[in-house]
Amino acid sequence: MNKYAVIVAGGSGTRMGAPMPKQYLPIGGMPVLMHTLRKFVRAVFNIKLILVIPANDFELWTELCEQHQFQIPHQVVAGGKSRFQSVKNGLNMIPDHEGLVAIHDGVRPFVEAEVIQSSYEVAAKSGSAIAVVALKDSIRKLQDDGKSVFQERQYFRLVQTPQTFQVSKIKKAFEVPELHTFTDDATVYEHQGWQVELIAGNLENIKITTPEDLEYAEFLLRK
């Protein structure tokens, strides 16, 4: 069964506020995105990688690949205005309706090989596999009246990527018009009335979003 990964890096990284989108910033001397692609190619034999980046960045990416002698084979496709559109563009590059596809944020370079592998195994059986982690802190819900209420944290999970699916099902799910409630691929999938399957993610699989995350990423890499 073919295994694909759509690595989405079509964003502009506004919250990072760096001179270039965060996916190209170096950690340990190499762009974040290259660490992420390397994780997938090392975790899964014969994986087919589809990289989604902004259309204007094709030249930059080619230059970075030359500069870092990055030779992992991958197909590059232009992103869209939203993450939903970028994922959809990536999925459109998959030539068949067979197989499995992991959708992963390019800015999550610390995903563990075991998480990637288990996501394909579970999605093969259940149709989907969504990486999540439990909360360590207490949690409260803010109300419109300005008050807050206690929530039982055992009922909550933080959602990460990879989010892995049977290709036929996720392609069908992405045929719908985009809704503001689609915060990730799991929400698009369950909009079809299908139940998502959760798997254990890894705590270090952070989404590099703000400058402090870059410092933490350097620390994780040195560890």
Ligand SMILES: Nc1ccn([C@@H]2O[C@H](COP(=O)(O)OP(=O)(O)OP(=O)(O)O)[C@@H](O)[C@H]2O)c(=O)n1
């Ligand atoms: N139009 C978009 C927007 C986001 N993404 C990707 O989705 C992932 C998660 O998004 P986020 O962390 O929000 O990235 P940005 O949109 O770049 O960041 P910001 O919201 O700070 O601008 C990132 O890998 C990002 O590149 C994408 O492929 N296409």
Ligand SMILES: C[C@](O)(CO)[C@H](O)COP(=O)(O)O
């Ligand atoms: C897909 C995601 O990383 C799961 O946690 C998250 O929903 C992306 O959110 P963002 O607002 O696009 O950063």
